[in-house]
Amino acid sequence: MRIDYLPEPMLIIFGGLPGTGKTALARELARQIGAVNLRIDSIEQAILNSGLMSPPINEAGYLAAYAIAEDNLRIGRMVVADSVNSLAVTRDAWLAVAGRAQVGAVEIEVVCSNAEEHRRRVETRVSDMKLPGWRDVLSREYHAWEREHIVIDTAGRSVEQNVEAIRMLLDSLKTAGKNPHS
Numbered sequence: 001m002r003i004d005y006l007p008e009p010m011l012i013i014f015g016g017l018p019g020t021g022k023t024a025l026a027r028e029l030a031r032q033i034g035a036v037n038l039r040i041d042s043i044e045q046a047i048l049n050s051g052l053m054s055p056p057i058n059e060a061g062y063l064a065a066y067a068i069a070e071d072n073l074r075i076g077r078m079v080v081a082d083s084v085n086s087l088a089v090t091r092d093a094w095l096a097v098a099g100r101a102q103v104g105a106v107e108i109e110v111v112c113s114n115a116e117e118h119r120r121r122v123e124t125r126v127s128d129m130k131l132p133g134w135r136d137v138l139s140r141e142y143h144a145w146e147r148e149h150i151v152i153d154t155a156g157r158s159v160e161q162n163v164e165a166i167r168m169l170l171d172s173l174k175t176a177g178k179n180p181h182s
Helices: 022-033 040-050 060-074 088-101 115-124 134-139 159-175
Strands: 010-015 036-039 079-082 104-111 150-153
Touching: 010 022, 010 088, 022 036, 022 079, 022 104, 022 159, 036 040, 036 060, 040 060, 040 079, 060 079, 060 088, 088 104, 104 159, 115 134, 150 159
Parallel strands: 010 079, 010 104, 036 079, 104 150
Antiparallel strands: none
Protein backbone atom coordinates (compact mmCIF):
# COMPACT_ATOMS: atom_id res chain seq x y z
CA MET A 1 0.00 0.00 0.00
CA ARG A 2 1.31 3.43 -0.96
CA ILE A 3 1.01 6.35 1.36
CA ASP A 4 -0.69 9.15 -0.59
CA TYR A 5 0.48 11.82 1.79
CA LEU A 6 3.40 11.70 4.20
CA PRO A 7 1.68 13.08 7.31
CA GLU A 8 4.59 14.34 9.34
CA PRO A 9 6.86 17.22 8.40
CA MET A 10 10.00 16.18 6.62
CA LEU A 11 12.67 17.93 4.57
CA ILE A 12 13.31 16.24 1.24
CA ILE A 13 16.60 17.55 -0.13
CA PHE A 14 17.31 17.22 -3.85
CA GLY A 15 20.74 17.74 -5.37
CA GLY A 16 22.48 17.02 -8.65
CA LEU A 17 24.13 18.69 -11.58
CA PRO A 18 22.10 21.02 -13.79
CA GLY A 19 20.15 19.14 -16.45
CA THR A 20 19.77 15.86 -14.57
CA GLY A 21 16.04 16.42 -14.09
CA LYS A 22 15.94 17.32 -10.40
CA THR A 23 13.65 20.33 -10.82
CA ALA A 24 11.04 18.31 -12.72
CA LEU A 25 11.21 15.58 -10.07
CA ALA A 26 11.10 18.00 -7.14
CA ARG A 27 8.12 19.89 -8.59
CA GLU A 28 6.13 16.75 -9.29
CA LEU A 29 6.93 15.15 -5.94
CA ALA A 30 5.97 18.37 -4.11
CA ARG A 31 2.73 18.54 -6.08
CA GLN A 32 1.83 14.93 -5.33
CA ILE A 33 2.50 15.07 -1.59
CA GLY A 34 1.29 18.63 -1.03
CA ALA A 35 4.72 19.93 0.01
CA VAL A 36 6.24 23.38 -0.19
CA ASN A 37 8.61 23.44 -3.17
CA LEU A 38 11.73 25.58 -2.73
CA ARG A 39 13.83 26.05 -5.85
CA ILE A 40 17.15 27.82 -5.33
CA ASP A 41 17.26 29.00 -8.98
CA SER A 42 13.94 30.83 -8.53
CA ILE A 43 15.07 32.45 -5.29
CA GLU A 44 18.40 33.50 -6.79
CA GLN A 45 16.68 34.92 -9.88
CA ALA A 46 14.32 36.95 -7.67
CA ILE A 47 17.31 38.33 -5.75
CA LEU A 48 18.96 39.34 -9.03
CA ASN A 49 15.72 40.83 -10.36
CA SER A 50 15.45 42.98 -7.23
CA GLY A 51 18.53 44.91 -8.34
CA LEU A 52 19.92 44.78 -4.81
CA MET A 53 22.67 42.35 -5.82
CA SER A 54 24.54 41.45 -8.95
CA PRO A 55 26.23 38.16 -9.83
CA PRO A 56 27.70 36.32 -8.13
CA ILE A 57 25.21 36.28 -5.27
CA ASN A 58 27.12 33.47 -3.56
CA GLU A 59 25.17 31.91 -0.70
CA ALA A 60 22.30 34.46 -0.58
CA GLY A 61 19.78 32.18 -2.31
CA TYR A 62 20.66 29.23 -0.12
CA LEU A 63 20.42 31.30 3.07
CA ALA A 64 16.97 32.56 2.07
CA ALA A 65 15.85 29.02 1.23
CA TYR A 66 17.14 27.63 4.54
CA ALA A 67 15.07 30.24 6.44
CA ILE A 68 11.91 29.61 4.38
CA ALA A 69 12.31 25.85 4.72
CA GLU A 70 12.75 26.06 8.49
CA ASP A 71 9.71 28.32 8.88
CA ASN A 72 7.54 25.88 6.93
CA LEU A 73 8.88 22.79 8.70
CA ARG A 74 8.18 24.38 12.08
CA ILE A 75 4.49 24.80 11.18
CA GLY A 76 4.23 21.18 10.10
CA ARG A 77 4.67 21.45 6.34
CA MET A 78 6.57 19.02 4.16
CA VAL A 79 9.34 20.81 2.26
CA VAL A 80 11.05 19.78 -0.97
CA ALA A 81 14.32 21.65 -1.51
CA ASP A 82 15.66 21.78 -5.08
CA SER A 83 19.24 22.92 -5.61
CA VAL A 84 22.44 21.73 -7.24
CA ASN A 85 23.67 21.18 -3.70
CA SER A 86 27.10 20.37 -5.06
CA LEU A 87 29.10 21.05 -1.90
CA ALA A 88 29.15 19.13 1.34
CA VAL A 89 28.71 22.41 3.24
CA THR A 90 25.30 23.07 1.62
CA ARG A 91 24.18 19.50 2.25
CA ASP A 92 25.21 19.85 5.89
CA ALA A 93 23.35 23.16 6.12
CA TRP A 94 20.13 21.57 4.84
CA LEU A 95 20.46 18.85 7.47
CA ALA A 96 21.03 21.53 10.11
CA VAL A 97 17.73 23.15 9.05
CA ALA A 98 15.93 19.85 9.64
CA GLY A 99 17.72 19.47 12.96
CA ARG A 100 16.70 22.92 14.19
CA ALA A 101 13.10 22.25 13.12
CA GLN A 102 13.30 18.80 14.76
CA VAL A 103 12.11 16.92 11.68
CA GLY A 104 13.53 14.14 9.58
CA ALA A 105 15.39 14.69 6.34
CA VAL A 106 16.05 12.60 3.25
CA GLU A 107 18.72 13.46 0.69
CA ILE A 108 18.15 12.58 -2.96
CA GLU A 109 20.91 12.88 -5.53
CA VAL A 110 19.63 13.03 -9.11
CA VAL A 111 22.00 11.83 -11.83
CA CYS A 112 21.75 11.19 -15.55
CA SER A 113 24.10 8.32 -16.38
CA ASN A 114 23.73 8.82 -20.14
CA ALA A 115 26.15 11.65 -20.97
CA GLU A 116 24.61 12.28 -24.41
CA GLU A 117 21.14 12.56 -22.91
CA HIS A 118 22.42 14.80 -20.12
CA ARG A 119 24.14 17.11 -22.61
CA ARG A 120 21.03 17.23 -24.82
CA ARG A 121 18.93 18.26 -21.83
CA VAL A 122 21.37 20.99 -20.82
CA GLU A 123 21.62 22.37 -24.35
CA THR A 124 17.88 22.32 -25.14
CA ARG A 125 16.36 23.61 -21.90
CA VAL A 126 14.19 26.68 -22.22
CA SER A 127 13.82 29.01 -19.26
CA ASP A 128 13.17 32.61 -18.35
CA MET A 129 16.44 32.66 -16.40
CA LYS A 130 20.06 32.23 -17.42
CA LEU A 131 20.99 28.56 -17.35
CA PRO A 132 24.48 27.03 -17.37
CA GLY A 133 25.82 25.55 -20.60
CA TRP A 134 27.33 22.09 -20.99
CA ARG A 135 30.88 23.33 -20.34
CA ASP A 136 29.68 25.00 -17.14
CA VAL A 137 28.10 21.73 -16.01
CA LEU A 138 31.27 19.75 -16.75
CA SER A 139 33.53 22.21 -14.94
CA ARG A 140 31.31 22.72 -11.89
CA GLU A 141 32.79 21.83 -8.53
CA TYR A 142 30.81 18.83 -7.28
CA HIS A 143 31.73 16.98 -4.10
CA ALA A 144 30.92 13.28 -3.82
CA TRP A 145 28.17 12.45 -1.34
CA GLU A 146 29.71 10.75 1.68
CA ARG A 147 26.67 9.64 3.64
CA GLU A 148 23.60 7.51 3.05
CA HIS A 149 21.26 9.03 0.48
CA ILE A 150 18.92 8.04 -2.32
CA VAL A 151 20.28 8.11 -5.88
CA ILE A 152 17.84 8.46 -8.77
CA ASP A 153 19.13 7.94 -12.32
CA THR A 154 16.83 9.77 -14.74
CA ALA A 155 18.39 8.33 -17.92
CA GLY A 156 15.73 6.50 -19.90
CA ARG A 157 12.99 7.00 -17.29
CA SER A 158 10.10 9.44 -17.22
CA VAL A 159 9.43 11.98 -14.50
CA GLU A 160 6.43 9.90 -13.45
CA GLN A 161 8.51 6.71 -13.18
CA ASN A 162 11.19 8.46 -11.13
CA VAL A 163 8.71 10.17 -8.80
CA GLU A 164 6.99 6.82 -8.27
CA ALA A 165 10.37 5.30 -7.36
CA ILE A 166 11.08 8.14 -4.92
CA ARG A 167 7.66 7.78 -3.31
CA MET A 168 8.14 4.05 -2.91
CA LEU A 169 11.54 4.63 -1.27
CA LEU A 170 10.07 7.27 1.05
CA ASP A 171 7.18 4.95 1.91
CA SER A 172 9.60 2.12 2.68
CA LEU A 173 11.59 4.41 5.00
CA LYS A 174 8.38 5.35 6.83
CA THR A 175 7.20 1.75 7.02
CA ALA A 176 10.54 0.63 8.40
CA GLY A 177 10.52 3.53 10.85
CA LYS A 178 13.82 4.67 9.39
CA ASN A 179 14.86 8.17 8.64
CA PRO A 180 18.50 8.51 7.62
CA HIS A 181 18.75 12.01 9.09
CA SER A 182 16.45 12.44 12.05
